[in-house]
Amino acid sequence: MTGADALVGVVGASGAVGAPAVRFLRTLGHARLRLGGRRPEPLRALARESGAREETVRVDVHDDSSLADFCRGCDLVLNCAGPSYALVDRVALAALAAGADYVDVTGDEPVRAALTGHPLTQGRTAVVSAGLLPGLSALLPRRSAARHGLARLRAHTGGLERCTEAAAGDLLLSLPGAADQDAVFGTPLAAWRGGRVVPRALRAADAVRAPHFPAPGFVQPFLTEEVRRLAADLALGEAEWFNVHLGERSRTLLSSLAGRPVADLAGAAAALRRAADLDLAGREPFYLLVLETVDTRGRERTLVLRTTDGYRTTGHVGAWTVHEVLEGRIPHGVHHAADVLDPERSVTALFADPGTGTLREYEGAFAGSAHEEGAL
Structure with missing residues (x-):
């Protein structure tokens, strides 16, 4: 039926x-x-x-x-x-x-x-992978590739919103060194360059203002498995992906956990949920997905998805x-x-x-990596 x-x-x-x-x-x-x-x-x-x-x-x-x-x-x-x-x-x-x-x-x-x-x-x-991330996070670059061709991609995603039990656990597993299964979901600190994954090409940094984000945050490189597949399928010359955490309490917690195994995943997830709730108190929630692209003719564009509720999207x-x-x-x-x-x-x-959110496209330069080489 x-x-x-x-x-x-x-x-x-x-x-x-x-x-x-x-x-x-x-x-x-x-x-x-x-x-x-x-x-x-x-x-x-x-x-x-x-x-x-x-x-x-x-x-x-x-x-x-x-x-x-x-x-x-x-x-x-x-x-x-x-x-x-x-x-x-x-x-x-x-x-x-x-x-x-x-x-x-x-x-x-x-x-x-x-x-x-x-x-x-x-x-x-x-x-x-039928969600915002993963899902739209690859569908939007595929749309750009179909419209203009796609040679390079850099993305920043995150915002300020509540953190569900499910989201907290998955997010913690994206931290560098969080668990042995990191490579199943992606590779922390890695970038896609010249047709392959380059380990530890980037580093996490705090107090960095990502493109189109309203305030500085903790910016965490994480080359997802989805982006790796996308880059290989579209033969991209370069792809970088960054998670952006704006809330002060969430940033502090994530920074403290990055680089070492999370022994108590359930406890850390509960702590992250509490931190996200405190960060959101009295503030309007939002979530951004910012895709900076270079097409096959060298033209630069920026695509910005904004929603007040990433879970709804x-x-x-x-x-x-x-x-x-x-x-x-x-x-x-x-x-x-x-x-x-x-x-x-x-x-x-x-x-x-x-209710899905808004989608805007801008002419704009792909300025290369905004984050220093190296590893946290």
Whole structure:
């Protein structure tokens, strides 16, 4: 079953990402929804918004039978729960075992690798990295490449917003030396140059003002696996990626953890969430993705995505990916969202809704690395 008649199950439906995904699915015309989460009342409140008879089901993502019961009968399952490093392919395998297609707002390379070649994927579609980052973070450069050609890319991303439990854990794993699995998600301090990853090419720095950001922050180089794939696929001459942390308390915590293993990931994640809440108190939240590009003719452009809620933007991308799968525009197999979504069509549709954020393009110089060589 495809299109608006399909039953879409949303795991983590009442969360920071799930609730916006549900609302955007409704906007896209998908009324048959099964809302899943840990707490029944927020699910029922979300269902009441539409006036439709949406199912609400309590689901425990760490319980196999609970996941199987939730996925049974769904045509597609959208996973908005996390953290991705803990769940990996648990929700995906339950969905595929129930005969459903699958979309994950995170997942990225660990889930793609786990699912590729798995017998349950035969004749099914599974799409990971269908969020803001990863997701739009590669889709926007692909759109630039399709429009103008792309030779060099430098990105700064971050802002000032709440930090969910799922986001905190994944963010901590991007710090230099945080865990043995760093290379699964990306390479701290690395850059892409001349067709290869150059380790320890950059260094983290505090009190640096990144392009288009309103204040100085802790700027952390982290060449994500997504950017590495993008750079290799588009044969980029250079690619650099920086995470920008503006909140004073968050900056202090992250600076103290960088360069050494995080022994207590759960405790550090809780501390990061508290720090982010304190940094945000009395201030307006925002999130920026700034892409500085050089096209194949040497022309420089800057693309700036601004949103007041990065989690909402992620939910919209996940919902749009569900829509494209159900409309038959994504082939069977296991994919990263940015590799199979049509960049122009997707970006146009997403930013037609102001809730996704704003997207502006400027003529502007690519000034080379703003950060000194070396390592923290």
